Amino acid sequence: MNGGSARWRALALLSLAELLALSLWFSASAVLPALSREWALGDAGRAGLTIAVQLGFIVGTLVAALCNLPDVLPARALMMWGALAGAAANAVLALWVEHLVPALVLRFLTGISLAGTYPPAMKIAATWFREGRGLAIGLLVAALTVGSAAPHLVRGLTDLPWRHTLLAASGLAALGALTVTLVLEGPFRFPPARFDLRMAMAVLRERGPRLACLGYFGHMWELYAMWTWLGAFLAASLEAGGGASYLGLNASGATFVCVGLAGGLGAYAGGALADRWGRTALTMAAMAASGLCAVVVGFTFAGPPLVTLLVAIVWGATVIADSAQFSTAVTELAPAAYVGTALTTQTCLGFALTMVSIWLIPPAVGLVGWRWGFALLAIGPALGVLAMARLRTLPESSRMAGGRR
Numbered sequence: 001m002n003g004g005s006a007r008w009r010a011l012a013l014l015s016l017a018e019l020l021a022l023s024l025w026f027s028a029s030a031v032l033p034a035l036s037r038e039w040a041l042g043d044a045g046r047a048g049l050t051i052a053v054q055l056g057f058i059v060g061t062l063v064a065a066l067c068n069l070p071d072v073l074p075a076r077a078l079m080m081w082g083a084l085a086g087a088a089a090n091a092v093l094a095l096w097v098e099h100l101v102p103a104l105v106l107r108f109l110t111g112i113s114l115a116g117t118y119p120p121a122m123k124i125a126a127t128w129f130r131e132g133r134g135l136a137i138g139l140l141v142a143a144l145t146v147g148s149a150a151p152h153l154v155r156g157l158t159d160l161p162w163r164h165t166l167l168a169a170s171g172l173a174a175l176g177a178l179t180v181t182l183v184l185e186g187p188f189r190f191p192p193a194r195f196d197l198r199m200a201m202a203v204l205r206e207r208g209p210r211l212a213c214l215g216y217f218g219h220m221w222e223l224y225a226m227w228t229w230l231g232a233f234l235a236a237s238l239e240a241g242g243g244a245s246y247l248g249l250n251a252s253g254a255t256f257v258c259v260g261l262a263g264g265l266g267a268y269a270g271g272a273l274a275d276r277w278g279r280t281a282l283t284m285a286a287m288a289a290s291g292l293c294a295v296v297v298g299f300t301f302a303g304p305p306l307v308t309l310l311v312a313i314v315w316g317a318t319v320i321a322d323s324a325q326f327s328t329a330v331t332e333l334a335p336a337a338y339v340g341t342a343l344t345t346q347t348c349l350g351f352a353l354t355m356v357s358i359w360l361i362p363p364a365v366g367l368v369g370w371r372w373g374f375a376l377l378a379i380g381p382a383l384g385v386l387a388m389a390r391l392r393t394l395p396e397s398s399r400m401a402g403g404r405r
Contacts, residue, residue, distance in 0.1 A: 020176030030151035056111020070340025082116025128186030138271015149260030218384025266317030287381035
């Protein structure tokens with residue numbers, strides 16, 4: 001197998017493993033209506049089931065960054081064991097849990113496990129690609145996006161009980177762990193690293209990586225809150241407007257189209273365009289578009305379902321189109337021996353921010369309604385655009401995308 005085909009085979013396997021493993025992330029969110037009825041959950045309980053995963057992921061990435069785990073341990077092993085542990089925690093929830101508190105604990109453990117799957121996957125992808133790295137990591141994020149939305153597809157197309165939906169996600173994650181065993185690191189491996197506690201925050205000490213992280217934080221303020229609550233918005237909009245469906249799809253099916261399909265295509269397109277236009281140009285354009293959608297989508301609430309769906313599709317594509325490029329920029333700007341640690345720190349801090357925005361949406365909707373509830377998410381991409389515009393002016397930005405900034 002020649003080098004060109006080998007790297008695409010590795011990326012395909014890596015992306016498949018990531019898609020399967022990340023089906024765990026929103027497995028509980030996809031079955032929230034059933035859980036809410038069965039366990040009499042309020043807004044706090046519903047948000048908690050999603051935020052428990054975020055919190056676990058934050059704790060997992062924090063420990064991994066402080067201990068330099070993605071750089072001192074084999075990335076493949078981290079991915080495989082992370083996916084298996086997450087599948088097990090999710091399966092226990094499906095099979096035996098009857099109340100909210102143990103469910104929150106298991107979702108927290110699932111998040112810790114997933115911390116071992118995402119940053120190492122980006123590092124492995126970078127070892128196969130120097131040219132076209134933005135597209136490669138963009139495809140990886142596309143797989144993550146489709147995988148995260150997969151439980152919505154299961155829920156939208158079947159009448160499976162919620163426990164069976166969770167078990168399906170666990171089965172997919174276990175299959176992802178097996179797929180990881182077929183992936184090798186590429187020829188552009190990063191230098192070996194030794195444990196150095198100081199490297200966990202090194203990504204924030206240098207101007208270039210710091211600005212890439214600030215752009216990422218603005219992006220993350222919007223992304224996971226949108227992913228978490230879009231399904232609830234689409235369901236409430238249908239109910240308020242008296243509409244029957246979104247072109248024959250219920251709210252869960254429409255959410256998969258917006259988050260999974262449109263998001264996957266957006267991540268792919270963002271990666272391809274960033275390698276041509278430059279990292280900063282693509283990220284600024286995507287954040288401007290997604291921030292505008294965050295404001296506009298509320299005005300379609302209770303209106304014609306087709307209009308709501310179209311705006312949500314554009315939002316789903318643009319909100320993720322830039323995601324891979326912040327991480328790709330870090331692989332190009334951070335110290336080479338500690339790229340895995342830098343990626344993990346960036347991811348940890350970004351996901352910590354998502355907890356705030358996810359929690360804010362329900363009280364915002366209670367105060368101003370769905371028409372304005374999502375508008376506060378536009379603050380993140382607006383600040384992210386400013387950070388990436390500043391990065392574009394710095395000399396070190398010429399190290400990104402082959403000098404395309």
